[in-house]
Amino acid sequence: MSHKASISSVVSRSAALLAEQGWASVDHCLADDWAGALASECQLLEEAGMLRPHCFEFQATAGERCEYRHPGRSFVDLDGAEAVEDLALAPNLSSFAREAAVPLAEALVEQLPWLALAGSMGDVSQVQVKLQLTKGPAGSAPCHYDTSETAPRRQITWLLYLSTDWKPEFGAELVIQPFLGSRVAVTPCFNRGVMFLSDRILHYSLPPSREGQAHPRWLLTVWLEGELVDAPRGEAWPPLLQRLLAPAVYSKEYLSSLECSMPDGPALRALRAAQEEEIRSLQEDEEFAEMLPDLREAAHQTPTDLGMCEAERPRELKRKRMEVDKTGPYAEQGLETDEPQPPLSN
Numbered sequence: 001m002s003h004k005a006s007i008s009s010v011v012s013r014s015a016a017l018l019a020e021q022g023w024a025s026v027d028h029c030l031a032d033d034w035a036g037a038l039a040s041e042c043q044l045l046e047e048a049g050m051l052r053p054h055c056f057e058f059q060a061t062a063g064e065r066c067e068y069r070h071p072g073r074s075f076v077d078l079d080g081a082e083a084v085e086d087l088a089l090a091p092n093l094s095s096f097a098r099e100a101a102v103p104l105a106e107a108l109v110e111q112l113p114w115l116a117l118a119g120s121m122g123d124v125s126q127v128q129v130k131l132q133l134t135k136g137p138a139g140s141a142p143c144h145y146d147t148s149e150t151a152p153r154r155q156i157t158w159l160l161y162l163s164t165d166w167k168p169e170f171g172a173e174l175v176i177q178p179f180l181g182s183r184v185a186v187t188p189c190f191n192r193g194v195m196f197l198s199d200r201i202l203h204y205s206l207p208p209s210r211e212g213q214a215h216p217r218w219l220l221t222v223w224l225e226g227e228l229v230d231a232p233r234g235e236a237w238p239p240l241l242q243r244l245l246a247p248a249v250y251s252k253e254y255l256s257s258l259e260c261s262m263p264d265g266p267a268l269r270a271l272r273a274a275q276e277e278e279i280r281s282l283q284e285d286e287e288f289a290e291m292l293p294d295l296r297e298a299a300h301q302t303p304t305d306l307g308m309c310e311a312e313r314p315r316e317l318k319r320k321r322m323e324v325d326k327t328g329p330y331a332e333q334g335l336e337t338d339e340p341q342p343p344l345s346n
Helices: 003-021 032-047 081-086 096-111 239-249 251-261 266-284 291-299
Strands: 023-026 052-059 065-077 127-134 154-161 174-178 184-186 193-197 201-205 217-225
Touching (some): 003 023, 003 096, 003 193, 032 127, 065 266, 096 154, 096 217, 174 193, 193 201, 201 251, 239 251, 239 266, 239 291, 251 266
Antiparallel strands (some): 023 193, 052 065, 065 127, 127 217, 154 193, 154 217, 174 184, 174 201
16 A cells, blocks of 8 residues: 555544544554554664754743753654755655655545645645654653644644554553543554544643553654634634633643653642643633633543542552453543544534
């Protein structure tokens, strides 16, 4: 199967669910030989020192700006001419923007024209591709939307997991949380793809289990931009309002996932203080104060205690992980499996 045909198959298997519920999970996402080649090149890049640590600036308690280098997360950008030149030892990864991201946009435009995606017709300037490596006890991501003030035109996120030896008992599930909808945990199995609407799907990842901490988790991410981000599609809650209210509606998840995403220290304390202030400002806003209790009640009709981590270090999962077997829910977590879900009512 050609690369273009492989991508077309991904879209064909995802389009209906993407339109109905805002996300879709596809197993055996790419042709086996292509996925295997991508996975083998991940290790080559790490051995060659091509990955950079995930860094960000934060404001310390004294007011000075400090840089934080995450010990469990690193990445390399795969879009743009520089990536192609610098990553000659990984030809499949370096050409992924051209061979996968652009055909993905073209296939989505054909099947879901209402997305109004950029990046089609061979234009790689409107797509972003990043290879990410997470490992260790803090190898997880906190609650967030991919559409944000720094990325206001992101419309589609496509995640492709490339760890060939990943097992369900290793944990580190991706958690998909549609606004007021059912929460779903997706195991990052090899060659599993997850596609979702960047402006509508809140998501985060759980920490790895103790056994999983010793195994690297490779993730290839594609972001596609669109011209109609946040355009209403009949939802009770418009996407922009969802993103505004989510930190208060899902305050426990925001704070818990943040605690699990990095070791304790000044950076975590600064981010936690900022997150708590955002939640507090929403709770005290006169316009939102009356609606928040009802929204929280609606959101938490499904269990919210994911047992994500203890406050002390090392963090251990409080919950017993159950394998995703496509036959039933994560009964002890209040999490559904990653079997395709029915359309959301909101």
